[in-house]
Amino acid sequence: MSRSETLGVALVGCGTVGSAVATMLTRDQEILRARLGPHLALRHIVDVDFSRAQAAGLDQGLFRKDLDAAVTDPAVGVVVELIGGVTVARQVIEKALEAGKCVVTANKALLAQHGVELMALARQHQAALAFEASCAGGIPIIRAICDGLIANRIDAIYGIVNGTCNHILTAMTQRGRTYAQALGEAQQAGLAEADPALDVSGTDSAHKLAILAALAFGAKIDLAAIPVYGIDHLEPCDVVFGGELGYVVKLLAIAQRQDDGVGLRVRPAFISKEHPLAWVSGPFNAVSIYGHATGHTMYYGRGAGGMPTASAVVADLAAVAMGTAQRAFDHLAVWPDRAAAAKQLPIEAVRSRYYLRVMAEDAPGVLAQVAAVLGRHRISIRSVLQHEPLPAAEDAAGVPVVITTHQAVEGNVRAALAEVDALAVIKAPSVCIGIVEEYPEPL
């Protein structure tokens, strides 16, 4: 494609992100023309409801209800899928790929579940599938993994990839809110959905982790096999105790290479205040990637919102127009449709440090009993925090004893805590939260 050529774009789904994409391709097109040779020409905006498109002041002459005509238009070279969900969106993408069009999508749920089939279909039709917008909004994190860091064996990814959760946790940490208070405030500020389940349960983060890990490890990832824990059971006292010990709690999407496989999980974790991810507050996202050559690199920015996400969509359109998307799709070996299945470790095989809170009777010898159980399970204690007991009614539930461990195998920790919780001196179920520190670098 010469510098002056034009790529026709059909946009399917015109909500918050779709209308931002359309705005960038029309009202803001001079910005793009100053930076890119080929011209991106928006030819169709397909939706069933154009209220958002109208509110954005988009050209009504582009509005279409006939999906098939738009997607198969010979003047269209690329289809942008921004419907979301895994049914209609999947059909739209399949139809476009079968028509030989490239596809750009932000659909993390669909990619996490059916990315491999869609990539294979794209390959069958000599098309390309691009999805920078599926993870971490405006942060070019897919490109970092597949391009900037391509020479690295990626050993670990730690990601804060859900802005809603990070906003809630920041309010709990910095302003002492309970989970319920922080969620309510986020909902009022428009930073959490009325039904926040997809975000706070960790499911949205797991979708992104599945995509990032597949590319980082060059392997098929089974979404269903990723252990996922949300932030909705996090208690304020653990936020406070963790803070006293030098940690901040974040919902982390973690992928790490171990000798015996790859350990993936999404869950609230304590991260050392010395680690750059601890500084990421409010609705921002950030992803730390550890490469064998680079060591630690981190990517920070807005993980959601119309314009930031549209920035990623339009970057993919530019790559399709330049032909770089197709070449990367053809020549990289990391795409999971070309790769073997990862050996995903069960949560019991994960190695980590841990924060444990046991609710103990305020009596002599309790710590010794707990420590003995931990020792039998080969768990080495690194620190203990026990405050003077309060003369409060809480005593009925025991006094909190906080223990941090050295590296341990999670299965051992779980077995030990089951035994601890069965002790007569323990008054309530123990709490266990992973601790993340700077990944050891091979430099």
Next chain:
Amino acid sequence: MSRSETLGVALVGCGTVGSAVATMLTRDQEILRARLGPHLALRHIVDVDFSRAQAAGLDQGLFRKDLDAAVTDPAVGVVVELIGGVTVARQVIEKALEAGKCVVTANKALLAQHGVELMALARQHQAALAFEASCAGGIPIIRAICDGLIANRIDAIYGIVNGTCNHILTAMTQRGRTYAQALGEAQQAGLAEADPALDVSGTDSAHKLAILAALAFGAKIDLAAIPVYGIDHLEPCDVVFGGELGYVVKLLAIAQRQDDGVGLRVRPAFISKEHPLAWVSGPFNAVSIYGHATGHTMYYGRGAGGMPTASAVVADLAAVAMGTAQRAFDHLAVWPDRAAAAKQLPIEAVRSRYYLRVMAEDAPGVLAQVAAVLGRHRISIRSVLQHEPLPAAEDAAGVPVVITTHQAVEGNVRAALAEVDALAVIKAPSVCIGIVEEYPEPL
């Protein structure tokens, strides 16, 4: 190029980075083969001294002294220039481009001064020039600007792009060292050169700023017109006073779009402790980029060192092998050889907030006199910090009065300080340091 094709590589210059590149292409080649279809075959290592190459255990069968033969070998598709400097390195690159080879280089000084001519030469010979490793080592920052953020009008860049300076400033800030002490410690730790001038003067940062700004603004940048101030005159008391006011001092490379042109400069600046760049300590680099669509994104990692820099070199080799480097070089409009000259503003036209320290007589009415001068120059005061005077000999040099300003035009600040310093109550030259806060986002 099909997935199984091979790209022949000639490596010219085998020092710290060169031997790391060679190691990645030979000993570590399985890592790359797992991630990239095309094969990168190292065919020649050219140097005049192979002691580093030998120490790295590289295959002596690859060592060559005949530069011309290596560079023009028909089995070589890409030449990697890692000699450094602006004379021989330039000849090597020109020779390679004239032979129709693509060139990958880490040479920031050469690109900052002669990048435009080299790009034009590459274009004339249908080759490509790639230089991810020239800025910020292992951080894929060129790719962020030219690819991930391509849809953005970039409004500002704030970069910590010299690890030596950041290490020294971190020691001054966190451990109360003087500049001379911190420099000495950095030299002992191998984190500063015996002759540290290129780093501490800000020149190295200016080279990187010229490259990043050219691509971000899609414009020719005149390196000689960038105002550059180093860290070697920074006084510990200003580090302390800034800290009391909520700021950390960093050597920042700044590029900002103003209505009347672009404001570029390298100098020590105070950055708010709320800004992510304030957290970047030790030898790490980080670059904040503000796009009209993304808002703030930041990129963090090791800005120097053999393996991190080699990671960027090999990423460029992969892009040459995939053909994406050539397409980006052909199709993007941001390359400065295709662009007009930027309107670079003189330092007097830059708008910023400022930290001022005046050394005043401890007498009534002094602050009023200083404030009156600032007011006449349209400089609005935001805060004043004056401690109880110490009963010390320092009094002869006056007592420090620290003033922070709202946004002001630097020319006005300079004129005002000249007037302040002429007042009879002022005992020593005033100090002026720019203050950087979160860039206002259009979101």
